[in-house]
Amino acid sequence: MQLVMLFVLAISTSLDSLGVGVIYGLGGIRIRLASHLCICTVMLAITWSAVAVGSGISRYLPENVAQIIGAIVFSGIGLWILAPLIRGARSLESADANSDVSPLKVLENPQSADVDKSRTIDLREAVLLGVALSINNIFGGISAGIIHIQPAAMAALSVLFNVICLVSGTLVGKHLYATRLGRHAQILSGVLMIVVGLWQLR
Numbered sequence: 735m736q737l738v739m740l741f742v743l744a745i746s747t748s749l750d751s752l753g754v755g756v757i758y759g760l761g762g763i764r765i766r767l768a769s770h771l772c773i774c775t776v777m778l779a780i781t782w783s784a785v786a787v788g789s790g791i792s793r794y795l796p797e798n799v800a801q802i803i804g805a806i807v808f809s810g811i812g813l814w815i816l817a818p819l820i821r822g823a824r825s826l827e828s829a830d831a832n833s834d835v836s837p838l839k840v841l842e843n844p845q846s847a848d849v850d851k852s853r854t855i856d857l858r859e860a861v862l863l864g865v866a867l868s869i870n871n872i873f874g875g876i877s878a879g880i881i882h883i884q885p886a887a888m889a890a891l892s893v894l895f896n897v898i899c900l901v902s903g904t905l906v907g908k909h910l911y912a913t914r915l916g917r918h919a920q921i922l923s924g925v926l927m928i929v930v931g932l933w934q935l936r
Contacts, residue, residue, distance in 0.1 A: 739930065740883055740891060746926035747781075747874045748895035750815070751867055752903040754844040759907010761845050763853050765900070769860035773900075774893050776864030781871040782889035788879020800880045805931040807877040811870060812927030840866035867896060874927070 758765065765773075792800050840847045840862060847863040848855060855863060871892055878888050 739881070739933075740878075740887055742926060742930055743874055743878050743883070744888065744891040744895050746812075746922075746930065747870045747892050748899045749922055749926075750841070750870060750899075751896045752899035754863075754867065755900040755903020755905075756907045757844045757903075758855075759904040761853070761907075763845065763848055763855065765855045765860070765904065769855045769857060769863075770897065770900075772857050772860035773864040773867065774897060776861055777868045777871065777896055778889050778893050780865070780868040781875045781892050782885045784872045784875025785879040785883065785885035785888045788876035789882070789885060790879070791876070792880045792882060795880070804877045804881045805933075807873055807880075807931070809928050809931030811873050811877075812924040812929075812931065815870065815924035815927060816921065835862065837862065837866035837869060841869060867900075 757763075795803070835846050835849055844863075844866075847859050847866065849859055849862075850856075875885075875888060875892075879885065
């Protein structure tokens with residue numbers, strides 16, 4: 735069951751990257767190999783640290799309390815992922831980047847990570863993008879640690895799926911169905927998180 739949970743969590747925290755990739759494909763924004771490696775390094779460090787923190791917290795919590803906390807956090811992440819779609823705040827179309835760029839801003843408008851508007855994500859921008867794509871992994875990782883999922887396994891698998899989703903999204907971004915695919919990926923990500931949360935309360 736832990737293995738199943740590991741895969742579900744890794745996939746659910748990675749699907750946002752598919753939507754980001756789709757936006758970059760639509761906007762003609764390229765991510766070079768060095769930038770991909772930078773993104774992976776940032777995500778690996780953040781995810782591993784988050785799961786390790788969760789593992790440390792779990793040592794001081796009774797098993798039933800840990801499961802309840804994990805369920806609340808997972809469900810909360812799922813609702814947070816779905817909230818922009820419900821409000822109609824997130825768009826998969828082009829948008830002008832604001833000069834005040836933050837990881838949360840990048841999640842709302844992934845094109846804002848291309849700060850210099852060069853249509854290429856350089857190393858500095860890759861760090862920002864890596865942090866933005868790791869936001870779900872922070873809370874998901876802490877919750878994964880609380881339910882005793884190994885930090886190294888969660889971090890490695892999450893980064894792998896994030897890379898696959900980001901690259902795949904970019905490749906299909908030029909197709910007409912790409913926008914719909916990106917939205918469906920975000921919905922699936924949120925729903926999976928909520929399902930994981932409810933499963934903890936079984």
